[in-house]
Amino acid sequence: GYRSRAAYKLKQLDNLENVISGGNTVVDLGAAPGGWLQVAAEKVGPPGSVIGVDLQRIKDLEDATLDERVETLRGDMTEDKTRERVIDAAGGPVDAVVSDMAPNMSGEYSLDQARSLYLARQAFETALELLDTGGNFVVKVFEGPDVDDFRADIEDEFQYVRATSPKASREESSEIYFIAKGRLTAPVRPGD
């Protein structure tokens, strides 16, 4: 079984827009407890690999065949040093970056929304450092005032961007996912 209901969201997103293909290298941000990791490891198949990152420790996958394709890192994606560790682990450009990161809920929507957008922008910056030309990016963000600007920034870098709210997340109706397909340029590393 899957570790989280979130697993079904990645399945729905991938069914819509084929984000992950066999043999891909995928980076999964905010990966704990590991539902998306399970789905991504299935989709990349034996020649592929998945790197999962979270503030929380992620337990090894129960299925050893899937776990062989997965590497996990514990760290804060808002810190440069974590981003550097992810880039080192990837060892080169990757095919997809997916982020389901979400803040701890304060209950005050405007604060939670701002934190969500900050995490989503961190994921976008990471994607720009990691994604190969033609690569795909998926990111969760809570609906709010600055989300249109964020979408426009993503659109500048990809062939197209689609917004969707997977059925599996309808009870948290404020969350949307941007699916960005086909990165237009190659990775840019700071200092290059």
Ligand code: SAM
């Ligand atoms: N996709 C996951 C799955 O399928 O199991 C569920 C992810 S859960 C909705 C959001 C995750 O984002 C949490 O595990 C949280 O620890 C993580 N997160 C929040 N802020 C983060 C940060 N700054 N760096 C890394 N992970 C973060």
